[in-house]
Amino acid sequence: MQDDKTSAAPAIELIDICKSFGPVRANRDVSLRVEPGTIHGIVGENGAGKSTLMNVLYGHYQADSGEMRVAGQAVILRSSADAIGLGIGMVHQHFMLVSNMTVLENVMLGSEGGPLLRSGKRETLNTLKRLADDYGMEVDADAVIADLPVGIRQRIEIIKAIKGGARILILDEPTGVLTPGEADKLFEVLRALQRNGVTVLLITHKLDEIMAITDAVSVMRHGEIVGHRRTQDTSPAELARLMVGRDVLLSVDRGSANPGEVLLQVSELACTSSRGRQVLSDISFDVRSGEIFGIAGVSGNGQTELLEVIAGMRKFEAGSVALLGETITPGAPKTPAQIRDLRVAHIPEDRHQFGLILSFDAKGNAILGYHQSADYGSGYFLDEDAVATHCNKLMSDHDVRPGNPALAARNFSGGNQQKLVIARETDTDPKILIVGQPTRGVDVGAIEFIHRQLLALRDAGCAILLVSAELDEIIGLSDRIMVMNGGRQMGILDSADAGRDRLGTMMAGIAEAATP
């Protein structure tokens, strides 16, 4: 038996896979061997080519060159249907579920078992029951997707991937949208699948997940594989070094805070969405100068709306927001420009939609929102030279590369785009900084730089409100942490008392400590 296992052909073998999109070489000579029945991790920064590689393996993209073997057989995949036929299933980072259809319809899609749905429905119900029995993946077949929480939606994606008896399961960043508790449940399911002989490929950029669950790990950087390791023989520090190509501090030493007077005060805030759903209810907190106030929560629990209300981008129904003594109420709103003039800076969650105009050049983006200032021209005209000089200064101060003010914003990497936004917003020496997802889609090296900047601002006396979906980022930077769930605050903790488990419980909607 033992011999059989070691001599068995690898579940997947990729040899010299290359894939380019126009001039971008997403995968270069990638070779990968995945042993059957293992959980194999693939780590790398955003844009390292992990997702591209998996989409090649799933037949969604066709490789430009290279060879692929599944269970020892050379294969050519022309479409996802070919991959499914070979027993490969994939759970995408963005869920591929039709939200106005039922669970049953979504699971059936693509394997309806005949031109009429009737017999297929019965069969699919049996499959759902079998999977619930085997792996504990219970779902309500008649529920409509839109009504289900993210964790259950992901479960449905996994069911879709393995319902036909897939032997290889690819998961692309599966934990990004989950609470820590939901992530643990996912890992239990993956282990159960592994026990049943399924080979799991797990793409992630979270090193602790790799250490916790995988048997082996491959590291990608700039489209190439830069190392294969057995998980038990490696460490997070080594993996981070491989990912970035140099030593990285995984956590920044933040020192102690010196909170001063209250600069931002939110009281009993309530807000409904344009569709009439209550997105914020009874939110109250304050942020002092010289502290970072973090808001933890799974994406979509009201954090986005809270930031928008404070930045003046969203109307609200009740309560008030006091910024540096100026009070904003539903009856006396302020525009984003008026709020900015109070020296409140805003680094929006979605930099592509609200932070930058991607088709404008860097120097145009460097003054957005501040373009009325007398520094950049007078009357109706912009002083192009002054704008360029300003942009050059921002770029050198904040290490934005390439340092070319005439380059369009879309041509910078995610990390450098974010550095440009942060440079613009913090250069004015704000009293209050509202920041959403500061390191989303940013590479590990730039994350360290951005974290240092936020801490430097804090130490200079700025009051910082930080929203992030990355729990580690919240814990690593914040002096106090508020947890949100379903538009409500579940409690405010000092960061010294806030462990992952405790925060995770609160993020799942179980309140504890009363608001101090």
Place this chain on the structure above:
Amino acid sequence: MMSEFAFQFLLTLDATLRVATPLILCAMAGIFSERSGIIDISLEGKLLMGAFVAATVASLSGSVWLGAICAIASCVVLALIHGFACITHRGNQVVSGLAINMLASGLTVTVGIALFRQGGQTPPLGNTERFRPVEWWFVDALDAIPVIGPIYRELISNHNILVYVALVMVPVTALLLYKTRFGLRLRAVGEVPEAVDSAGVSVTWLRYRAVILTGLFCGLAGAYLSTAQGAGFVREMSAGKGYIALAAVIFGNWRPVPVLLACLLFGFLEAASTRLQGIDIPLIGEAPTQLMLALPYIMTVLLLAGFVGKSTPPTAIGEPYQK
């Protein structure tokens, strides 16, 4: 008096069916295209082309059925052109639809003049070149029975075959959408094409099948206009019915039965505006002619301005699918 009003009302309902038939066929056509994610403002152009081809072929060949088949074929060709632009080449769906409407408008008149030299019209069609009303059984026997007799004679019997086809196509569309593999995939592809693709189903081929069905239904609607309701083709005879059908699709929330009701409502308003003029309406009295004439348009504007109900279009509508 089985009162003047009641009888006029019955005739109005009868006219409603006749006016609504091309709307129903076109609207079912629109459901297929739009549910698959392809906006189709070229229902109008296809309807016009279908009407022209049906009348022309019927006039030249003497066969109304051959006319209808050729009408369907011509509309499928237009649908494929729309598909080629929007699906294969990911073009703008509104622009492509607009182009087809202009093509149909110009081509029907030009070819019509070249063939018949009657200012773009076809010659009047004879009885064998038209779909004639179908008389049902026992019409005369039932005539003696009050209420049921007239309703049976006027409303149920004595329509041409295409009216019944249109009515049957509603449940057929509903069954196709909700009870078949094709329907499940069609609904999914208009919402999340990525889901269909990752399930190993071709988005392109699925959408092509949807627009082909759209062409098929539009062809029937066109044949109805010129060889059943009318007796020949008149230039621009579609007169915005394709757009009204599209409005009915939106108003009916892309679902067959509500869309049917919307078509009947639009049909009723149009029929009422001509039939109920100068008639005493109980409780209201005689409505001013001008108001009755304006009513369909007022209602259309009100309905489409979204004062009644809220519509949620397929999520991926109008967006070309790119891997």
